[in-house]
Amino acid sequence: MKFKKTLFAGIAAIVGASTLLGSNIASAQKDWPTKPIALVVPFAAGGPTDTIARLIAVPMGQALGQTVVVENTAGAGGTIASTKVARAAPDGYTIYIHHMGMATAQALYDKLPYDPMNSFEYIGQVADVPMVLLGKKDLPANNFKELEAYIKANGSKVTMANAGPGAVSQLCGLLFQSRMGVRLTNIPYKGTGPALTDLLGGQVDLLCDQTTQTIPYIKDGRVKAFGTTTMKRLPAIPNVPTLNEQGLKGFEVKVWHGVYAPKGTPQPILDKINAALKKALSSPDVVKRLQDANIDIAPMAKVSAKGLKDHLESEINVWGPVIRKANIPD
Numbered sequence: 001m002k003f004k005k006t007l008f009a010g011i012a013a014i015v016g017a018s019t020l021l022g023s024n025i026a027s028a029q030k031d032w033p034t035k036p037i038a039l040v041v042p043f044a045a046g047g048p049t050d051t052i053a054r055l056i057a058v059p060m061g062q063a064l065g066q067t068v069v070v071e072n073t074a075g076a077g078g079t080i081a082s083t084k085v086a087r088a089a090p091d092g093y094t095i096y097i098h099h100m101g102m103a104t105a106q107a108l109y110d111k112l113p114y115d116p117m118n119s120f121e122y123i124g125q126v127a128d129v130p131m132v133l134l135g136k137k138d139l140p141a142n143n144f145k146e147l148e149a150y151i152k153a154n155g156s157k158v159t160m161a162n163a164g165p166g167a168v169s170q171l172c173g174l175l176f177q178s179r180m181g182v183r184l185t186n187i188p189y190k191g192t193g194p195a196l197t198d199l200l201g202g203q204v205d206l207l208c209d210q211t212t213q214t215i216p217y218i219k220d221g222r223v224k225a226f227g228t229t230t231m232k233r234l235p236a237i238p239n240v241p242t243l244n245e246q247g248l249k250g251f252e253v254k255v256w257h258g259v260y261a262p263k264g265t266p267q268p269i270l271d272k273i274n275a276a277l278k279k280a281l282s283s284p285d286v287v288k289r290l291q292d293a294n295i296d297i298a299p300m301a302k303v304s305a306k307g308l309k310d311h312l313e314s315e316i317n318v319w320g321p322v323i324r325k326a327n328i329p330d
């Protein structure tokens, strides 16, 4: 009898505690956010991913009523940041922006400490960014034909910057080298922000970079543009031919971006982040700044968990075989 009483009291206490815990969790989710939110960026400050992150952080913060603080965790082509976010507390105070490196890293690394399809919550796609093959101002070549000849004559003396294995600059650079049948000296940076600084300073010869901040430098001749990675020329730089039209048939790399959260972040919080992202992507300042760089904002239907997860899966299937075929090393 005594045992029964104690057991009932114990059960009642557990039920009471879990009800209290449940209501605490529910109210924490309802009140979220009560402090600043970290938006992790997997590359150095001043680069394309960082620029897009800072652009959306402000209107997202306004929509959420809390500051969204950009946190750069650069290195290993974005995989260090992906690992960190996959292991972060799923409380809504850590969110993550990454580009298509989320889809390519699996084919570039033997083993990743996270699973792109299972270690995250998917909030929505953000934007698609074209790339341009750039050269330093003093490079003797003035167009793609001359670049081909220069590379043939100089081989591995030619240097090409990238942001490490898993970065799109590395993917684009190595696909280019694979198509040209050459191996240049590839120099990894923590992002294409610092890589572009060295290209502008003449310390490195080539860089395949996104258009996010390169267009003004192309227009005023501070870097040379040898070709875009798009099938059609870009309206902002119509005089720059595509790589496709210059002989690299089908050379297309468009860099899509997505926003993620650690796996297990509660749905009501994910819904609020998604609404804030949609608001940010409709803000006139953001729209104008992205349009000026020839960046396509994702259609609103794709600014969704399903839109991002489906796209990620299809991109893993597209890039895996391309990377293996091109024999891109780690």
Ligand code: MLT
Residues within 6 Å of the ligand: 043, 044, 047, 048, 049, 050, 099, 101, 162, 163, 166, 167, 168, 169, 170, 190, 191, 192, 193
């Ligand atoms: C960056 O933000 O630095 C770039 O997106 C890196 C890259 O992937 O090339």
